[in-house]
Amino acid sequence: MSQSTPIRVAITGYGVIGKRVADAVLAQDDMVLAGVADVAADWRLRALEAKNIALYDASPDRANSMDKAGLAIAGTFEDLLGKSDVVVDCTPKKVAARNAEIYRSRGLKFIVHGGEKHEVAGHSFVAESSFDGAIGRTATRVVSCNTTSIVRTLTALKNAGLLKQARGTLLRRATDPWESHLGGIMNTLVPEPEIPSHQGPDARSVDPELDVVTMAVKVPQTLAHLHYWTVQLTRAATKEEVLDAFRRSSRIMLIRTTDGLTALNTVKELMADYGRPHDNLYEVALWEDMLKVEGQELFYAYMVDNQAIVIPDTIDAIRALTGLSSDARISIMKTDKSLGIGSPFWRPVAK
Incomplete structure (x- = not known):
């Protein structure tokens, strides 16, 4: 397959991540969306017809209920796989692990x-850290929203020669906003029962050199995650040196409380005002005026949009696996341009 031939992408699961990946694939000029496979038969799939995206039944025993719901079915899961070069599996936890054997058996x-x-794919992916290791592989795992943010920010410090060790506390949203009526927590906080929480070890699956420990607590809100970090630097540094390190990443957006961006909801409203689909915040939104440096200690806080942050990395992962790009920088720039990441507004000049 020549690189001038668009890569055919299948998506399994059209939920919170799947629908955002679908929109992002449609925005690329080197990919086409072969279709979406799902098992649901409710409102979530109605948008596919309006977007002219083909729907396939992911399970034969669901085809009848999907048909009764008036959903137009283009074919079976096997049909979709036969029309695809790469599959992005966005199904619920543990389902993708079972599906992986199907993809492998078909050489997809x-x-x-x-x-x-990590073992499901044997490789963990964040574009700015582990793109090269994914080139030409059969599979990779785009890590979770929180882990993606950790690797992005610590990689920026590492690349600047400033990172020694990092310790973070995560305030985790209780559930996805669309299903907050089904459960979640109210009037309490729920600490993760183990220290370190799983995000630190997961970050090391991307970059084993990271000295990182995390603690996490679930909080009664659904907008986004909030992180607080204490970092031991390799040497004494100025605040401006640290900010320059973060500015070198297009996927870290420096924001300021002095602009009125004082809470998670204000940042989400900003994304809506600038026309981001689904109010997506693809970047880590890091408060530059809160950031403090005292000698070799660095303190900062940032926001993570759990529904959107992994989308650009997923697009880059497609390019790495399929050979569309062998250069992380070029792929990141292409993805950023297509999704509106890295414009002057998103990386404001410090006052």
Whole structure:
């Protein structure tokens, strides 16, 4: 296959991540969306027809209920796989691990997400850190939203020669906003029962050199995650040196409380005002005026949009696996341009 031939991408699961990956694939000029496979028969799949995206039944025993719901079915899961070069599996936790054997049996390249263990793909992906290791592989795992943010920010410090060790506390949203009526927590906080929480070890599955420990607590809100970090630097540094390190990543957006961006909801509203689909915040939104440096200690906080942050990395993972790009920088720039990441507004000049 020549690189001038668009890569055919199949998506399994059209939920929170799947629908955003679908929109992102449609925005690329080197990919085409072969279709989406799912088992649901409710409102979530109605948008596919309006977007002219072909729907396939992911399970034969669901085809009848999907047909009764008035959903137009283009074919079976096997039909979709036969029309695809790579599969992005966005199904719930543990389902993708079972599907992986199907993809392997067909010789298909595939991507799973952070709900699966590293061993499912044998490689964990964040574009700015582990793109090269994914080139030409059969599979990779785009890590979770929180792990993606950790690797992005610590890689920026590492690349600047500033990172020694990092310790973080994560305030985790209780559930996805669309299903907050089904459960979640209210009037309490729920600490993860183990220290370190799983995000630190997961970050080391991307970059084993990271000295990182995390603690996490689930909080009664659904907008996004909030991180607080204490980092031991390799040497004494100025605040401006640290900010320059973060500015070198297009996927870290420096924001300021002095602009009125004082809470998670204000940042989400900003994304809506600038026309981001689904109010997507693809970047790590890091408060530059809160950031403090005292000698060799660095303190900062940032926001993570759990529904959107992994989308650009998923697009880059497609390019790495399929050979569309062998250069992380070029792929990141292409993805950023297509999704509107890295414009002057998103990386404001410090006052």
